Amino acid sequence: GMEGSEGSLVEQNRSLYISVEGLAGRKRRRVVDAGRGGERTRKSCMLGTGRSSHSDMAANVDGPTLHILDLLASCFHKSPVYITDxxxxxxxxxxxxxxxxxxxxxxxxxxxxxxxxxxxxxxxxxxxxxxxxxxxxxxxxxxxxxxxxxxxxxxxxxxxxxxxxxxxxxxxxxxxxxxxxxxxxxxxxxxxxxxxxxxxxxxxxxxxxxxxxxxxxxxxxxxxxxxxxxxxxxxxxxxxxxxxxxxxxxxxxxxxxxxxxxxxxxxxxxxxxxxxxxxxx
Known part of the structure; x- marks a missing residue:
């Protein structure tokens, strides 16, 4: 049902973060934590605009995609109204x-x-x-x-x-x-x-x-x-x-x-x- 579908999307996003090439040690742990629901920026939530706090990932993931993943990660547990907005x-x-x-x-x-x-x-x-x-x-x-x-x-x-x-x-x-x-x-x-x-x-x-x-x-x-x-x-x-x-x-x-x-x-x-x-x- 709904929970299974959302879980699948979250897992896909987490896998995408984890698979970023060129990251190791502290940086990779930060990426893994982000995928698991760790601390994320609450700023610049507009899709495809602004800058993410994960600035060291910018060279590996394009800006719009990174911001969309940020949005999903930060708003998933809230009302879907925010995502639609x-x-x-x-x-x-x-x-x-x-x-x-x-x-x-x-x-x-x-x-x-x-x-x-x-x-x-x-x-x-x-x-x-x-x-x-x-x-x-x-x-x-x-x-x-x-x-x-x-x-x-x-x-x-x-x-x-x-x-x-x-x-x-x-x-x-x-x-x-x-x-x-x-x-x-x-x-x-x-x-x-x-x-x-x-x-x-x-x-x-x-x-x-x-x-x-x-x-x-x-x-x-x-x-x-x-x-x-x-x-x-x-x-x-x-x-x-x-x-x-x-x-x-x-x-x-x-x-x-x-x-x-x-x-x-x-x-x-x-x-x-x-x-x-x-x-x-």
């Missing part, structure tokens, strides 16, 4: 947020809105920001404050996949984009923005060629626009209606997605008892 402050830009209609005009092509370019750039410069998103996603009320940023990331993923010329997924070339896409989908699912079977979309992405990934992400996009996080969880009737958007994707990629079919479209009670026709593709 810091993330929102870091991502706030003077550029206007594109409207739903503006996105509709350009997707699936790449977004050239200044807001999206800025958000994409900040996450590319500091990949550890996705760790912060992961943490916040355990608190749906807080993740709602990041809706514009996650929507922007999803739009960027759609546009980037759409611009890919390869007809097949290349794990080596598309690895980072695939990871970001899955992280965005998983954060949304964790916060119940995406309910079953949409909350398993990240599993489908990994089995599809780029063009079909675009198709899936657009279906996710349109579902989120129709039922945004602010509107609360989907009702069963709305959820059932939206599931039909997934079936054509399974039909056209049945060889790759056949093992997942039963999870996405489980048989009804009548079908299990033999009183109804099996679901048709």
């Amino acid at each position: 810091a993330l929102v402050s870091h991502l706030t830009t003077h550029h206007s947020v594109p409207s739903t209609n503006e996105y509709k005009e350009i997707l699936p092509r790449r977004s050239m809105f200044d807001f999206d370019l800025t958000i994409q750039s900040r996450f590319q410069e500091t990949p550890a920001l996705m760790c912060v998103i992961e943490l916040i996603s355990h608190h749906p009320n807080q993740l709602k404050r990041c809706w514009a940023y996650l929507r922007s990331l999803l739009a960027s993923c759609i546009g980037t996949w759409h611009s890919t010329k390869e007809t097949k997924l290349n794990p080596q070339k598309h690895g980072q984009l695939l990871a970001t896409t899955c992280q965005v989908l998983e954060a949304m699912a964790r916060a119940d923005w995406l309910q079953s079977p949409w909350n398993m979309a990240s599993e489908v992405v990994q089995e599809l060629p780029p063009a079909e990934i675009v198709r899936l992400l657009q279906a996710v996009w349109e579902t989120l626009i129709k039922f945004p996080p602010q509107a609360g969880p989907y009702s069963p009737s709305k959820q059932k209606a939206e599931v039909t958007r997934l079936k054509p994707i399974f039909v056209d990629n049945i060889v790759a997605l056949a093992p997942l079919y039963a999870r996405f479209f489980p048989a009804t009670k009548d079908q299990l008892l033999g009183h109804a026709e099996p679901p048709r593709l």
